[in-house]
Amino acid sequence: MSQNLNQDNITPTEEPKESAEAIKKDAKGLWESLRKFFRELLDIRTNTDQETTKEAIIADIPFKGHTSWILICSIFIASIGLNANSTAVVIGAMLISPLxxxxxxxxxxxxxxxIDTLRxxxxxxxxxxxxSVLTAYLFFKFFPIQDESSELLARTAPDIRDVLIAFFGGLALVIARAKKGTIASVIFGVAIATAxxxxxxTVGFGLAIGNLGYAFGxxxxxIINTxxxxxxxxxxxxxxxxxxxxYANSAKRRRIARIASVVAILVMVPAGWTFYKVFQESIFKKQATEFVNETIAKYQFxxxxxxxxxxxxxxxxEGENPMIEVVCMGNETIPPNIIASWNTMLKEDDDYPRLRNTELHVIQGGQNDQVDQLRYINELYESQKNQISSKDERIALLEAEVGRLRRAETKQIPFMDISxxxxxxxxxxxxxxxxxAFKTNFNKxxxxxIFETTWKEGLSPAKKAEENKKILQWLKVRLKDTTVQLRNAN
Incomplete structure (x- = not known):
């Protein structure tokens, strides 16, 4: 009886020990399986042909003979595509370029x-x-059409996305080059992506038209891509x-190693600095866009x-006061106190720490003589009409706005001459x-x-009425506008 009790007491303590060991063994096996899976998934060293990769890269370095002519032809094709604003032509040029x-x-x-390959x-x-620059310059210098297309302008202001595209594009390219049996589709894709x-x-275009801002941008x-x-x-x-x-000479080997290290640092330091600057600009533009969307875009007219x-x-x-400029059009203007509150928000709101020194300019057609309302609406219509050709209501709205502003433009008064x-x-x-003034019957x-006259003191009411009648008739004839109205201040 006691023996059975002892056996009963021993069995429950042994079973948990065996279970814990089994769990540990299973977990270890699972971990090893995961490690093996991810190593096979991500490891590229086992399938790398180092000697063939090195030879292929070195073979693609020289620019002479056939390679030079291919480059010239691809530059001409790309320049034509950029000039014609054709993305498909630009992509075709990038596919054949040996850059x-x-x-x-x-x-x-x-x-x-x-060091020899570096040199x-x-x-x-x-x-x-x-x-490349000379070919593009000659094309844009002597080609009669020099339009500043959106494809050209898109290459004058790099941002953080260009940095990331260049880095990961280069990463994909060299990995594809290193694989046994180079993946040609990757090489073509990288040529398109890194652009x-x-x-x-665009550098050649900027030099051809004398716009150094375009060229340097x-x-x-x-340079960022490179x-x-x-x-x-x-x-x-x-x-x-x-x-x-x-190198056989140990002194030469050390000297070469130092030169390569210095050049590598010279490449990496500007890369890091460029990334930092572009990243800062990207954060600023993101916060500025959020500010506009959360405040000005939501303003209820x-x-x-x-x-x-x-x-x-x-x-x-950079180093100066940044600026946000927004444009509001129509009959209604935003009150100055609202604009002042937006400026205060820029300087004090913790949600926009990068916008502390930013200047906000609100351009309103009814208040600012420097803004040509008709130009803005026409440009908006021209830039959007191809994209919204199927949206009849939006086109009709823009056409009505253009018509209204044209009518308003014809009513511009040469006040100095009139007075x-x-x-x-x-x-x-x-x-x-x-x-x-603006008048509506809620349909249009x-x-x-409206003119207002002030007459000399002592003039009788009858005389004032007579003079007002004369001047009103004269204004209608002079301005060719029968809707002119007159008020008498005294």
């Missing part, structure tokens, strides 16, 4: 301390840039542990006012005031020209 060779050579030579890559990189050629074409984008593609190549070659180039989102301008001026003529014709006239809005 990647020297840039991959730069990254690889720095990674393996190959050859730098020389051919300079030839590539010079030949090295359009910035060089596009050159900056090209640096980050080379950086991605450098890091990948290091990760894949390509063998370093050995009671009358005929309208916020034009397409004409919002956000300028990030001078009135002063010469009516000796009892002391002052003449002019204002515009009419613009009225």
């Amino acid at each position: 990647m060779g020297p840039i991959l050579g730069l990254g690889m030579s720095l990674a393996i301390n190959d 050859r890559s730098l020389k051919n990189f300079g030839v590539m840039v010079g030949l 090295l050629m359009p910035p060089l074409c 596009a050159l900056y984008l090209f 640096i980050f593609i080379a950086l991605a190549t450098f890091l990948t070659i290091k990760l894949l542990r390509f063998p370093m180039v050995r 009671v009358g005929g006012g309208r916020f034009l989102d397409n004409f919002t301008t956000i300028e990030y001026n 001078a003529e009135a002063r010469a014709s009516y000796e009892n006239l002391v002052s003449l005031e002019y204002d515009r 809005v009419d613009t009225l020209s």
Whole structure:
């Protein structure tokens, strides 16, 4: 009996121990399986052909003979595509361009301390840039159509997305190059994504039309692409542990290693600084866009006012006061106290810390003489009509707005001339005031020209009425506007 009790007491304590050990064993097996799975999924070293990759990159570095002519033809095609605003033509040009060779050579030579390949890559990189810019310059200089298309303008202001595209594009390219049996589709895709050629074409365009801002902006984008593609190549070659180039002379080997390290640092430091600057600008523009969407875009106009989102301008001026400019059109204007509250929000709201020194400019057609309302509406209509051709109501609305503003433009009063003529014709006239008013029957809005006269003291009411009648008739004839109205101040 006691023996059975002892056995009963022992069994429950042994079973948990065996269960815990089994769980640990299963967990360990699962972990090893996961490690093996992810190693096979992500490890690229086992399927890398280092010698073939190195030979392929070195073979693509030189620009001479056939390669030079292919580059020239692709630059011409890209320039035509940019000029015609044709994305398909630009993509076709990028597919045949041999621009990647020297840039991959730069990254690889720095990674393996190959000074001869570095020197050859730098020389051919300079030839590539010079030949590309010269070809694009000659095309845009002598081609009769020099339109500033959206495809061209898109290459003049790089942002954080261009940095990321260049880095991951370069990463994909060198990984594809390193694989046994190079993946050609990846190479073509990277050529399109990183878009090295359009910035060089835009540099030539900027020089051809004398706009150095366009040229330097596009050159900056090209340098960003070059640096980050080379950086991605450098890091990948290091990760894949390509063998370093050995030199018989140990002193020369150390000197070459130091030179390669210095050049690598010179590449990486600007890359890091560029990324930081572009990242800061990206954060500013993001917060500025959020501010506009949360405040100005949500402002409720009671009358005929309208916020034009397409004409919002956000300028990030490093070291200077940045600026947000918004445009509102129509009969109603935003009160000054509302604009003041928006400026206060810019400087004090913790949700927008990057906008502390930002200047807000609210341009309103009814208040600002510098804004040509008709130009803004016409530009909006022209820029959007192809995209909204199927949206009849929006087109009709824009056409009605254009018509209203054209009618308003015809009623612009040459007030200085009118007042001078009135002063010469009516000796009892002391002052003449002019204002515009808007009248609606809730179906349409009419613009009225209203004048107000002040006559000399002591003039009888009958005389004032007579003079007012004369001056009103004269104003209607002079302005060719039968809707002119007159008020008598005294």
